[in-house]
Amino acid sequence: MNITQEKINDLGSVITINIQPADYKAKVEKAIKDQSKKARIPGFRPGMVPAAHIKKMYGKSILLDEINNLLSDSLNNYISDNKLEVLGQPLPKVDQDRDYKWDFEDTFEFSYEVGLAPDFKADFSSKDKFTKYKISADEETIKSRMESLQRAYGKMTNPEKSAEGDSIYGELVQLAEDGFVLEGGISHTTSVRIELVEDAKIKKSLIGLKKDDVVSFDIQKAYKNNATLIHNLLNISEEEAAEVKGNFQLTVKNVNRLEAAELNEEFFNKVFPDGSVTSADTFKEYVVKEIESQMQMNADRKLSNDIYEYAVDKIKFDLPSDFLKRWLKATNEKLTDEELEKDYAGFEKNLKWTLIENKVVQSNNIEIKPEEVIALAKERIAAQFAMYSPTPLSDVQLNEYTQNFISDRERATQMYNEVRSNRVFEFLKNTVETKEKAIDYKSFLELK
Template sequence: MNVTIEKKDALNATIAVNISSADYAPEIDQKLKAYQKKSNIPGFRPGAAPKSMIEKMFGTSVLLEAVNAAASKGLFDYIDSEKLNILGQPVLTDDSKIDELNKTADYTFKFDIGLAPQFDLNVSDKDTFTRYEVTIDDAMLMDEIERMQRRFGTLTDEEVVGDNDIVYTKMSELDENGNAIEGGVNNDSVPVLISSIKNDAIKNELMGASKGKEVDVNVFDLFDNNETEISHALNINKLTVADISKNFKLVINEIKRNGLAEINKDLFDKAYSDGSVNTIEELKDRIKTELQAYFGGQADHLFEHELTDSLVAKQNIQLPDAFLKRWLIDRHADKFNTENVDQNYENEAQYLRNHLFEEKVLSSAGVKVEEADIKAAAMNYTRGMFGAYGNTGFNDEMLESIVGPSLAKEDYRSKMINLAVSQKVREVLKSKVSVNTQQVTSEEFFKIVAEHNEKHHAHNH
């Protein structure tokens, strides 16, 4: 066997694997003997069919398997011995097709490969980033307390529509002349939350209205063109929403108002069943702690995104784009083809750039991800998952009983390894760059996050 490499440039190469019968003949003989042992052919004892008959029946397929196996072994042994850092997987060249199989012939297979780029990590304290801290003021705390009062308040019947009311209506589909459509959509109990109406004309007409008032509305304007919400409200299939008339008659049947619960011990216990809150000052402290944790997590998430996005872009990591597109089409034909590969390639390329950047960060810092790091990532992930559903009472022993078996599953373990790697990378980067802290209001913070998400979404599309 003879294996050679032809480097086309820093990112692309072709490996030629030349094999002779000496490389694949032993495999053929071994496989034919195995077939012979398992054979059960009429006229012969089990396992006693003549080798010539077995070769006639299975020879071609065995030869093909043996040749391919020898070529593959030669290819990957060479990649390992030369320590080539490849991207994707080798792709057989078009001129490597075998026209005719012969068990004594020499064969040459050529494989195009994409090479990982070599680059020096360019990160220093001159790279400056901002971590935002949201100011939790008394007005924000009182807003949260009012939301709590509404959540635990009671619904009351009202005579006149107010800004925070729920109006239960009858809605009937109309034609373009304002007449009821026979067999059209009719629903006797459609709830409408006044505060969620974004169309000012409709909202103003309903505000101050009494029971029994009839209003002709554009149902798409009423529900802000949200087809899912329209289908739920009218109790129709979402697929039919586009076919209904926009004109509906709305009749107010009931007006409900969510009254505010009193601020007292009963409210505190409903909000926090552990009984730890006894005064409004303690309530504010509890809410403030929760808001600081929430906004702190959101601020960390934003900071880490901007940190990684900016520094990856700064490295200007070049990839063997043409090869990788060929590889995607060759290996993932269910997702990629010649028509869509250019459009869908950038997301794959960005994932690779991020991966190469993370590898460089850790190798440059001499940092390795250990088993303890993987377990810690899994523990934090599981703790956060349960916390999102309000289950915060899990101790480490209980979490370990969940995490242990999960880490034995390949997909879950791979996900936790990625989380552990990302955590280590962020720790290294934070130690290298300069970080400024900036106080902002919650409104300013949400605006910053929205701008980041819009920019990120536009970049990915």
């Protein structure tokens, strides 16, 4: 076998693989013999089908499979042995002049075009300057979060009339264009949460309703064409929810209101069974700490994003764009030319960052350890459960959930990539110069 590489330019090459009969005959003969032992063909006993018969019936398809396997292995090994940093995947070049007989004596030659990563430096230092924001929690945000927790542990009541924040339990029925109930239309008994209605006029029409009241509204207008909300409300598929039109009639059966719990001993014991919070003051301290911890995460994400934008703009290098566009089209059959042109700039930007990230990892010997991946998975799972209860999972439960989570290969890879990205940003944040700036939450939200 002979493999050669012809450079097109610094960002592309053509790899040609020449395969002689000696390279594949033994593999094909073995595959034929293996097949003869497994084949079930009328007129022959199981395992006793002559190899010559298998060759006559299936020889060409077996040869094709073995050539494909040989090509794949040879190409991957060549790329690995020669330390080629390939972008995307090799694309086979079609040669219309070649017509193989597939008679077990052919000499085959296949060529593949590959896109190559550019050579560049990713140098960062204290000359690269960034702002690190320290966000303070404002009283409005603190109050809102405290009230949210109080409602979450409050009690359900049934007021006579609906008010903003209530849920209306009733029957939703689809109407025809003439305003009468549509025969064979959608009908579902459900809870309409007033706060989720986005149209101000429709939301106002739902306030002040009492049992047996009837009101009609445009379902798409009410939820600003949000198919997910409509799907949940009407118990139909999201595809149907996106297409459903017209008015729906709501007949009120009941009004439900979640009354906020009082800040008393019962509330504190229920929410904080460990006794860490026992008064309104310590409850507020807990909420402020929770909010500012979340805000610090937002500030860290902002700094990471600023570094990302700065890096892809500062570090200049070219990519094999023509090749990458062909590769994207070849691997995404439904991708139109219009979609490709529209989305390519974003794809190229993310690819540039991936290459910069790779360079930072390689140049600074950043090593990702398995325990880091497990620790991040635990953090994600614990945070998800914390959304529903301030009581943390036990170590045994958390370990069990984590093992189940990372046993999925795709999830494990996702966690690894996230750890890797975090380590790169951590390295860069410690390398560049950051200046801390105090800012209130509302002003921070207005930053680009």
